[in-house]
Amino acid sequence: MSRFPVLFLALLFALPAAAQDKTIKFLVGFPPGAGLDTMTRLVADKMRASLGQPVAVENRPGADGRIAMDLLKASPPDGLTLVMTPLVTVVTAPQVFSSLRYDPFADFAPVAHTASFLFAFSVGPNVAAKSLGEYIALVKKDAKHGSYASAGSGSLPHFFTVLFADNAKIPMVHIGYKGSAPAITDLMGGQIPAFMGTASDVATQHKAGRLRVIATSGAQRARVLPEVPTFREQGFNIEGSGWYAAYAPAKTPKDTVDRLANAIVEAIKSPDVRDKLEALGMEPTGLGPAELARIHRADYDKWGPVIKASGFKPES
Numbered sequence: 001m002s003r004f005p006v007l008f009l010a011l012l013f014a015l016p017a018a019a020q021d022k023t024i025k026f027l028v029g030f031p032p033g034a035g036l037d038t039m040t041r042l043v044a045d046k047m048r049a050s051l052g053q054p055v056a057v058e059n060r061p062g063a064d065g066r067i068a069m070d071l072l073k074a075s076p077p078d079g080l081t082l083v084m085t086p087l088v089t090v091v092t093a094p095q096v097f098s099s100l101r102y103d104p105f106a107d108f109a110p111v112a113h114t115a116s117f118l119f120a121f122s123v124g125p126n127v128a129a130k131s132l133g134e135y136i137a138l139v140k141k142d143a144k145h146g147s148y149a150s151a152g153s154g155s156l157p158h159f160f161t162v163l164f165a166d167n168a169k170i171p172m173v174h175i176g177y178k179g180s181a182p183a184i185t186d187l188m189g190g191q192i193p194a195f196m197g198t199a200s201d202v203a204t205q206h207k208a209g210r211l212r213v214i215a216t217s218g219a220q221r222a223r224v225l226p227e228v229p230t231f232r233e234q235g236f237n238i239e240g241s242g243w244y245a246a247y248a249p250a251k252t253p254k255d256t257v258d259r260l261a262n263a264i265v266e267a268i269k270s271p272d273v274r275d276k277l278e279a280l281g282m283e284p285t286g287l288g289p290a291e292l293a294r295i296h297r298a299d300y301d302k303w304g305p306v307i308k309a310s311g312f313k314p315e316s
Contacts, residue, residue: 023054029068035200046267064152079256112264113287119217148194157196199281224281
């Protein structure tokens, strides 16, 4: 046998190993410091070990996570670029923004459903309300207390609060931030009176007394905030939850998606990661591509009528 076929075979079998030396990049469309960012970094650490491959986290905040999704769509389907995102970018945004540059079903490949979470309604330290009833009374007395923030316009916390305001029959004005962390900072500093976000993002500050959570959104109380009653317990027939998930560009080969999904699911189900996520108020799930695709479609259909009924029109 000539040397050429031998060299060719050697190079061919070396290709997969060379590809595995390349860095996998996790895009996060929100600033560092909140629950989504923390979870992504925990998963990335585990994936480095299980895949034997570098895994980096890159925060690309802006447009309530849509910039990261645009970047994912434009990335090669080679398994080296993923996004970790809340459902806002693939469930609510496509039903709100007519100018969206991506299709949530056609442009992305579901990889793994990582965690679910409840919403929590919080007030700042200068707002004298310890329950929804007391908060409603304050708003009726002075409408300035009805301003509230969320991590972004068109998010589920935004629409959930629209439902609450409608049920409570009080005027509330939404302020969309670029992520939870800056909104929580302003809440604690007294720049805004109220915030609707995830329980994982406010639990630590609530326990430290820097803000006060007065309601959570689940059918049952949040594990991380057992002392806080739900909206239903306080007389409002509303509930809701969100989730985090990983996506790859469309047309990423199935074997590549499966390899990444297995590594992510393994990371989520590891005892130390599970414990840390539960401490942050998340419910780790660790579901694969098929389960994520089913959940994505079901929630898209569920929230569509709510979004339409809200009458929300984005400014851009």
